[in-house]
Amino acid sequence: MKWSLPENIATYGGKIDAIFWVITVVTGIAFVLVEVGIIWFAVKYRRREGRRAYYTHGNKALEVLWTSVPALALVALGIYSADVWAQIKGRDSAPAGSLMLGVRAKQFEWNVTYPGADGTLGTSDDFVVRNQLHFPVNRPILIQLESEDVLHSFFIPQLRVKQDAVPGMTIPVWFEATKTGGYQIGCAELCGLGHYRMRARVTIHEPDEYERWHAEQVASR
Numbered sequence: 001m002k003w004s005l006p007e008n009i010a011t012y013g014g015k016i017d018a019i020f021w022v023i024t025v026v027t028g029i030a031f032v033l034v035e036v037g038i039i040w041f042a043v044k045y046r047r048r049e050g051r052r053a054y055y056t057h058g059n060k061a062l063e064v065l066w067t068s069v070p071a072l073a074l075v076a077l078g079i080y081s082a083d084v085w086a087q088i089k090g091r092d093s094a095p096a097g098s099l100m101l102g103v104r105a106k107q108f109e110w111n112v113t114y115p116g117a118d119g120t121l122g123t124s125d126d127f128v129v130r131n132q133l134h135f136p137v138n139r140p141i142l143i144q145l146e147s148e149d150v151l152h153s154f155f156i157p158q159l160r161v162k163q164d165a166v167p168g169m170t171i172p173v174w175f176e177a178t179k180t181g182g183y184q185i186g187c188a189e190l191c192g193l194g195h196y197r198m199r200a201r202v203t204i205h206e207p208d209e210y211e212r213w214h215a216e217q218v219a220s221r
């Protein structure tokens with residue numbers, strides 16, 4: 001078992017990890033304070049021979065305090081992360097010149113649509129490869145994510161990407177890898193009995209290597 005985050009190979013991964021750690025520390029402090037309080041009170045006010053219960057209707061000042069502090073913390077975290085959210089998930093946030101690919105989830109596989117020889121997605125020479133996502137390193141990739149049947153979730157931990165695939169919707173997801181290698185898409189939304197085996201291989205190539213792979217695929221069809 002590993003406690004650290006998975007390796008980060010996404011250009012925006014550092015920003016997401018920073019938010020993750022800030023939230024973990026803030027909620028971690030709250031968790032420790034609450035748990036210590038529970039144990040402290042349970043021990044201090046435990047039943048004792050001859051001690052009578054004390055009835056109270058609460059404390060207004062305390063209630064205002066423990067409602068407003070978490071509310072302010074929540075708003076502060078929201079403001080702190082809004083910028084990163086807009087850069088990654090915002091409408092039309094994908095950088096210009098992104099390579100566009102289609103990913104269609106279904107029970108229990110990922111079908112990836114690549115542009116054909118014309119290099120344009122959505123034309124008649126597109127081709128589909130089952131459970132294999134290939135793309136070049138150091139170039140933004142824009143996935144048009146769809147689902148054929150139920151809710152799935154497109155999850156590549158090392159790219160810090162997790163996005164629900166919703167039937168009837170086409171959801172854009174963009175990322176840019178900083179490293180070549182082999183990774184995996186997992187489905188992060190319980191989608192049926194085969195959910196656990198809904199995986200696909202991710203292969204991140206050097207640009208010329210990707211061109212070669214793509215040309216081979218086009219030639220073989």
Ligand SMILES: [Cu+2]
Pocket residue numbers: 105106107108151152153187188189190191195198
């Ligand atoms: Cu699934």
